[in-house]
């Protein structure tokens with residue numbers, strides 16, 4: 001919406017004269033709350049939706065600073081953000097992708113999404129804020145995420161059951177057969193029997209390696225302590241299970257990051273290592289987590305056989321898809337770089353400002 005003539009702003013914004021409803025009326029009955037502020041953050045105008053959302057009458061709001069609508073603990077930082085906006089006023093959604101806290105007259109809080117438009121007219125500079133209550137949408141999103149995680153766990157359980165049955169049980173069955181044959185050989189050829197037993201020993205080592213890999217796969221997806229120590233533990237455990245030379249570099253001054261993002265980083269690192277164990281045939285792996293230009297950067301690199309990340313994959317392969325979904329929903333940027341024959345690098349970036 002533009003205010004073509006500044007006179008109109010004062011007179012209820014009657015911009016289009018032949019239109020039956022003046023824009024001021026449309027604003028009044030708009031489904032989102034609208035607040036007009038001056039440069040000092042003083043509320044000049046609100047519509048009826050704002051009264052409904054916040055429980056104040058418009059007389060109570062007019063003349064108050066907009067921080068009245070913000071929880072007390074966030075007011076100071078809100079003023080700073082407001083000043084920063086005035087310094088560089090552009091039309092923009094506020095808190096894109098995240099919900100902001102708002103405060104009702106009775107002190108209760110709710111989640112809102114706000115977009116801001118600067119309004120420049122002869123009288124000066126104003127700010128028009130559109131406010132929408134997103135409590136219900138957020139609740140539905142949380143519920144959807146919870147169900148997705150539940151489904152993922154269920155599918156994971158199925159897959160593990162099948163892997164144990166088709167993989168490890170088969171392998172143990174083969175060891176049993178080899179030993180039975182060796183037993184029969186004892187009477188006729190000790191040499192054959194001995195080589196049978198040696199084969200069985202090799203098979204048992206393979207089984208142990210595979211069980212280790214399952215255990216690594218199944219390790220708890222939560223961690224206690226700091227993200228740095230959890231990543232170092234993961235690298236150590238990976239090295240022990242796979243015997244692949246694993247180098248880790250995690251700076252000890254990593255900043256605290258939001259729990260959700262930390263868990264996502266941990267999961268993604270785990271999946272990347274799991275993939276290396278299963279697919280890469282790598283001789284060398286490195287895990288790094290460092291701070292670069294206000295970004296936390298986590299990289300998992302292997303020198304294995306690589307693959308084509310752009311190839312389409314069946315539903316059965318969900319690891320990489322989960323990596324992108326999880327990254328996206330936790331504000332992380334992820335880049336999967338792989339060259340067949342050369343190796344793979346998964347890089348995560350979490351902006352910290």
Ligand SMILES: Nc1ncnc2c1ncn2[C@@H]1O[C@H](COP(=O)(O)OP(=O)(O)O)[C@@H](O)[C@H]1O
Nearest residue numbers: 275276279280304306307317318319320321344
């Ligand atoms: N580090 C890696 N090295 C080589 N190939 C990989 C690597 N990571 C993934 N891949 C390939 O990408 C495919 C998809 O991986 P993913 O989505 O995790 O599914 P899954 O691990 O269940 O096969 C794998 O099957 C494998 O072919």
Ligand SMILES: [Mg+2]
Nearest residue numbers: 274275319320
């Ligand atoms: Mg995988």
